[in-house]
Amino acid sequence: MARNLILSGGLFHDFAATSAALADVLGEVGVESEITEDIAGALSEPPEVQLITVNALRWQMGQDRFADLRGEWRFALPAEARTTLLDHLDRGGGLLCMHTAAVCFDDWQGWPRVLGGSWNWPKSHHPPLGWTGVRVHGAAHPIVAGLRDFDLVDEVYSDLDVLPDVRPLASVHGQPLVWARPVRRGRVVYDALGHDTRSYDNEIHRSLLQRAASWLLKRPVDDTG
Template identity: 40%
Template sequence: MNANVVVVSGSGRYADPWHPFEVTSARVAEVLRDAGHTVTVTDDVDARLAALAAPGDVDLLVLNLGAGRTPDERDVVQSSDERDPLPLSDADAVTREGLLAYLERGGPLLALHVSSTSFGFMPEWETALGGIWVRGISMHPPYSRAHIEVATDAHPATAGIHDFDVDDERYTYLRVSPEVTELAWHELDGSREPVLWTIERGASRVAYDALGHDAASYDAPEHRAILAQTAAWLLGDA
């Protein structure tokens, strides 16, 4: 299936000082174009998500977002268990409405890496994604060569893909729903931590890939294959 894929790339309050979103979004777009899809990359995050309130021609939504460049932005955008629910600003409200409308229509979603920290103003995000980064609990050890264990052939996203090594961050102690299907892991201090999962909510398929800190992550052929095969599953092609 040649799908219309929109990659929404972190900028403004969805950027941060640590992740080169312009670079990684370009690499993701390259992988998906090589898989035969038409890919558009945009960094106008709130406007693009708000536009999803009305049905359109987006076959697959990919989110490659951060959670704030400054402490004030992170207080709003980053997930946290340390505060009461935030009142929605006008921008927050239309962003939330658009993303939730897309998912409720059955739109497929692929969220990447630090996107699990985003949308602190949207309490539904954790349920939609199947898990979340929790400020003060979740962490990652220093960027390093990581060994990734793969549930080979357990799901279309991992068909034919075996364990591999990749230069990346290893997200750890995410809060993960027992409803997800975990498909890849790393290990830290004896704890097996998921870095790839899928979940189905109603008619919508959702996948989360915790890898993807920088361009080096997409130098691993196994990671590129995971990305392409996950997209195929989300689109119903696998």
């Protein structure tokens, strides 16, 4: 069984619930997950895992609206943690990044180049949480081959800064929400969905995540819908 480290925790989301839900989804395809909110501690030395998942909202909080919260929640990713993530990819490991991962680690200029994009506070936004239709680009990648479009309750992250080489595997109204890319000797998947547990209740989204895990672990990807 492959091992996965889920880096969890932060503001405005029930990360305990979504990380547990994600662990259940991945457990169905033979991935055993450990969940921690001690991101710096967990990455202070190389974890013995094949997969690292970022399901957290931890950033520097430089925006004025968060001034009252900085004392408790402000976060900068230590240099040794950055090295751990890059070394993990150099060893061929997988990195699964969910929803708010695009906001995380904004003190590290290299993070958007790893992830493939980032939240831009002056322009990025999302409409209210609610039902949305996700378009699956089924010919784009084995992760989504044969999957149909689906509806779910979620937030649609919009107007992210996305690198030019990113090719979306799923989108909403032209907004790229899921992509996969090689980074160093490893692989990265970003899935902007996953605001709360309702997102993980959707059968197709679950299948997409399970396929993503298989691809990240360099296993055969099930191509049945």
